[in-house]
Amino acid sequence: MTLRAPWAALASDGLAGGVQPSEPERGTSRRRGSLGGRLANAALTHLPLAIVILDADSRPAFWNEQAAALFGTPRPMGADTPSLTGLLAGIANLTFQQRDRIIAFAATHIAAGDRVEPESWLRIALGRDRRITLRICGIGARHWMLVVDDGTMALAAGRGDPARTGGDAWLDPLTGLANRRHFNQTLHGLAENAAPGSRPTLLMIDLDRFKLVNDTFGPPVGDALLCLVAQRLRRETREEDLLARLGGDEFVILLTNGEWAEALAARVIVILSRPFLVEGHIAHIGASVGIARFPEHGSSADDLTRHADLALYDAKSAGGGAWRIFDPTIAPEATARRNLETDLRKAVSLGELSIAYQARFDVGQQALTGFAAAPHWNHPIRGAVPPERFVALAEDVGCIAALAARALKAACDQAARWPASLTVAMTVSRRQLADGERLFDAVQTALQASGLAPDRLELEFAETTLPAGADVLHRLRALGVRIVMDGFGPGRTILDPSPSFPFHKIRIDRRFVATPLGDRDVALTARATAADPSITATADWMETAEQEVLLDPDGRIRIQDILIGRPIQAASIDALLHRHAVALDNGSTSR
Amino acid sequence: MKKTSISGTLYRLIYCSRNVILQAAPDAILEDEVRAILAAARRRNKADNVTGALLFTASGFAQVLEGMRDVVERTFDRINGDPRHADVTVLSFTPTERRSFPDWPVGFSGQTSPDIPDPLAHLLADATGAGPRATTGSDVLRLLERVVQREDDWVAA
Numbered sequence: 001m002t003l004r005a006p007w008a009a010l011a012s013d014g015l016a017g018g019v020q021p022s023e024p025e026r027g028t029s030r031r032r033g034s035l036g037g038r039l040a041n042a043a044l045t046h047l048p049l050a051i052v053i054l055d056a057d058s059r060p061a062f063w064n065e066q067a068a069a070l071f072g073t074p075r076p077m078g079a080d081t082p083s084l085t086g087l088l089a090g091i092a093n094l095t096f097q098q099r100d101r102i103i104a105f106a107a108t109h110i111a112a113g114d115r116v117e118p119e120s121w122l123r124i125a126l127g128r129d130r131r132i133t134l135r136i137c138g139i140g141a142r143h144w145m146l147v148v149d150d151g152t153m154a155l156a157a158g159r160g161d162p163a164r165t166g167g168d169a170w171l172d173p174l175t176g177l178a179n180r181r182h183f184n185q186t187l188h189g190l191a192e193n194a195a196p197g198s199r200p201t202l203l204m205i206d207l208d209r210f211k212l213v214n215d216t217f218g219p220p221v222g223d224a225l226l227c228l229v230a231q232r233l234r235r236e237t238r239e240e241d242l243l244a245r246l247g248g249d250e251f252v253i254l255l256t257n258g259e260w261a262e263a264l265a266a267r268v269i270v271i272l273s274r275p276f277l278v279e280g281h282i283a284h285i286g287a288s289v290g291i292a293r294f295p296e297h298g299s300s301a302d303d304l305t306r307h308a309d310l311a312l313y314d315a316k317s318a319g320g321g322a323w324r325i326f327d328p329t330i331a332p333e334a335t336a337r338r339n340l341e342t343d344l345r346k347a348v349s350l351g352e353l354s355i356a357y358q359a360r361f362d363v364g365q366q367a368l369t370g371f372a373a374a375p376h377w378n379h380p381i382r383g384a385v386p387p388e389r390f391v392a393l394a395e396d397v398g399c400i401a402a403l404a405a406r407a408l409k410a411a412c413d414q415a416a417r418w419p420a421s422l423t424v425a426m427t428v429s430r431r432q433l434a435d436g437e438r439l440f441d442a443v444q445t446a447l448q449a450s451g452l453a454p455d456r457l458e459l460e461f462a463e464t465t466l467p468a469g470a471d472v473l474h475r476l477r478a479l480g481v482r483i484v485m486d487g488f489g490p491g492r493t494i495l496d497p498s499p500s501f502p503f504h505k506i507r508i509d510r511r512f513v514a515t516p517l518g519d520r521d522v523a524l525t526a527r528a529t530a531a532d533p534s535i536t537a538t539a540d541w542m543e544t545a546e547q548e549v550l551l552d553p554d555g556r557i558r559i560q561d562i563l564i565g566r567p568i569q570a571a572s573i574d575a576l577l578h579r580h581a582v583a584l585d586n587g588s589t590s591r
Numbered sequence: 592m593k594k595t596s597i598s599g600t601l602y603r604l605i606y607c608s609r610n611v612i613l614q615a616a617p618d619a620i621l622e623d624e625v626r627a628i629l630a631a632a633r634r635r636n637k638a639d640n641v642t643g644a645l646l647f648t649a650s651g652f653a654q655v656l657e658g659m660r661d662v663v664e665r666t667f668d669r670i671n672g673d674p675r676h677a678d679v680t681v682l683s684f685t686p687t688e689r690r691s692f693p694d695w696p697v698g699f700s701g702q703t704s705p706d707i708p709d710p711l712a713h714l715l716a717d718a719t720g721a722g723p724r725a726t727t728g729s730d731v732l733r734l735l736e737r738v739v740q741r742e743d744d745w746v747a748a
Contacts, residue, residue: 277664
C-alpha cells in the first residue's frame with residue numbers, strides 16, 4: 001500500500017452521523033470539529049476497509065485512503081470527480097461484467113432506499129485468489145456508503161495471513177477454490193442484480209466413482225485427487241466465472257453468462273474422465289453435470305441451485321458421465337425422489353434405521369424358531385417407509401452396502417442375546433450379492449463382533465438375484481452361515497440338474513402355490529429338492545390351515561416355519577420370548 | 592490400503608493417446624505442432640529434471656516420462672489437458688530404479704509419412720478399446736527404446 005492519498009470532505013449534509021470530515025494528514029487550517037469528530041475521521045482514514053460515499057446518482061462524493069489505494073485514484077479534486085465506473089476501472093483484474101455488477105448493485109440499493117435489507121452484499125472474485133466484498137447502506141438522507149472489504153487490506157493492517165490465522169471464511173481450505181458460502185453469496189448477488197439479457201448459469205458437478213478411489217487408496221489420496229480435479233476445472237473456467245467446491249466431491253461453476261454451458265459441461269466430463277496420477281496411484285473417475293439457467297430455470301438463487309441439483313441427479317441416474325439441463329416437466333417426480341434419497345442417505349449415515357423382527361414359527365413343532373430381520377425406517381415426517389421402497393432406492397443410489405452392513409451387525413448383536421435355538425434371517429439384495437467381497441466381509445465382521453454362532457444366521461437370497469454370486473454363496477456356506485433361497489418358484493433356478501447353489505433351505509414363493517399346488521409343481525420341486533437331501537423346502541407364506549393341507553405332509557416339502565405376527569422392534573422381543581417360553585423349551589428338548 | 596509412496600521416489604509413467612491435432616485444427620501442420628510441443632516439453636522437463644521419450648505418429652502419441660513422483664504427476668496433469676490429444680490411457684505408472692532415457696529431456700521419434708505402417712495404430716486400438724490383447728507398458732517401452740532418437744537434431748532441422 002504505497003499510495004497515501006489524502007482524503008477530503010465534500011459532502012455538505014454531514015456524513016457519518018454529523019462528523020465533519022477534515023484533512024488531518026495535511027494539517028490544514030480548515031481542521032475543525034470536536035475531539036470525537038477528529039477521532040472518527042482518523043478512524044475512517046485508518047479503517048482497513050475501502051469506503052466510497054455515493055450520492056443519489058451513484059456519483060462518488062468521497063472515498064477514503066484505502067479506497068484510493070484500491071482504485072489507484074487519489075482523492076477527488078473539485079469538479080473532476082470521476083464516475084463510479086471510472087473509479088472501479090482502477091481495480092486490478094476486475095472484468096467488465098464484474099464492474100457492471102457492482103454498478104447495478106449500487107444503483108439497485110440506492111433506488112430501493114431504506115427498503116434494502118441491511119445484510120445485502122456482493123462478493124467478487126478478482127483473479128484466482130483475491131476476493132472483495134461490497135456492501136452498501138444509506139447514510140443521511142441523500143448519501144450512501146459503499147464499503148469494500150479486501151483481504152489484502154486486512155493483511156496490511158497487521159491482521160496476519162488469513163490462511164495462518166484460522167483460514168479464509170470464503171475459501172475451501174483443501175482446494176483453494178471458493179467455498180459454499182462464497183458461492184451462495186455470489187449467486188444471490190447475481191440473481192438479484194442480473195443485468196437484463198444476461199443469463200447466469202449453474203453447472204453442478206459431481207464426481208463419479210470418487211468414493212471408490214477414496215475407499216481404495218485412503219482419504220489422503222482422495223484429498224489429493226480433489227485438488228487435481230480443482231486444478232483441471234480451473235483451467236477450463238474463465239476468470240469472471242466462479243468455481244467453487246461445495247463439499248465432498250461436489251463442485252459448481254457459476255457462469256456469468258451461460259451461452260457455452262453445454263459445451264463446458266461436455267468438456268468438464270471429458271477432462272475429468274481422463275486418468276489421474278495421484279500420490280503414486282492411477283485413478284479413474286468421471287463426472288456428471290447438471291445445468292440450470294437463469295431466469296428460465298429459476299429466478300431465485302435457491303430455485304436455481306435446487307434445479308441444477310435435480311438436473312445433476314438426472315445425469316447421475318443415467319449412469320454418470322453425462323450432463324443434463326434442468327427439465328421442468330420432470331421436476332416434481334424428481335424432487336420427491338431426490339428428497340427421499342437425501343433423507344435416506346442421512347438416515348443411513350446417522351444410523352437412524354432400525355431393524356424390525358418378525359417371528360418365525362414352526363408349525364409342526366409348535367415352537368418359535370427365530371426371527372426374520374429387515375431394515376425398518378421410521379421417518380419423523382414420512383412415517384414408516386416400506387422396506388421395498390427404500391431398499392430399492394438404496395440399491396440405486398449405492399448406499400445399500402452400508403445399510404446392509406449396519407443391519408447385519410445390529411441383527412447379529414441382537415440374536416446373540418436370544419436363546420441358542422433361535423435363528424435370525426436377513427434378505428440379501430441383488431446389488432449386495434454382486435459385490436460379493438463386501439458382503440462376505442460384512443457377514444464375517446458381524447459374526448465376529450457379535451459372537452453369534454454362524455449357523456444361527458440365515459441369509460436369504462431371492463431366486464431372481466441368482467446366479468450372480470454362486471461363488472460367494474459357497475464361501476458364506478463354508479463360514480457356517482445357513483443359505484436360504486427365498487421366493488423359489490417363478491425362476492426355478494433350482495431345477496438346474498447340477499445344482500451349483502449351496503442352499504440349506506428353499507422358501508417357496510407365494511405365487512408358486514397360491515392356487516392349489518398341482519402334481520407337476522410338487523414333482524418338480526421334489527425332484528429339485530432330492531438333488532440334495534439336506535435341502536429343506538419351506539413355505540413361510542403359509543398363514544392358514546387350508547393352505548397347509550395343499551402340501552404333501554409326508555413329502556420332502558415340509559412346512560417348517562411361518563411368519564407370525566407383525567414385525568416388532570428389538571425391544572419387544574424379550575416379551576415375546578417370554579410368552580413363548582414353553583414352546584421354546586419344547587423346541588430345545590426336541591433337538 | 593496401499594501405502595502412499597513418498598513424493599521423492601523415481602517413477603516411470605508410460606501412456607498413449609490419440610492424436611487429434613487435425614480434428615482440433617484442420618489447417619494445422621502436424622510437424623509444426625509437434626515442434627512446438629517438443630520445444631515446450633524440453634524446456635519444462637529440463638527444469639523439472641524429467642526425462643523420457645515421445646513417439647509421435649499420425650494416429651497418436653506414446654510417451655515415457657521419468658522423474659520424481661510428484662513432478663511426473665504434475666507434468667502428466669498438464670499434458671493431460673492438452674486439446675491436441677484425446678483418449679489418454681495410462682499404461683503404467685510405477686517406481687523405477689533407473690531411468691531408461693537418462694540423457695533425454697524428450698527423446699523423440701516422429702512419423703508422419705503415410706507410406707510407413709503406423710506403429711501406434713494397433714497399439715491405440717488395443718489400449719483404448721476393449722481389444723482381446725491389452726497393450727502393456729513394457730510393450731511401449733520396448734517400442735520407444737527401439738525407435739526413439741534424440742529430438743534435438745529434429746527440432747534443429
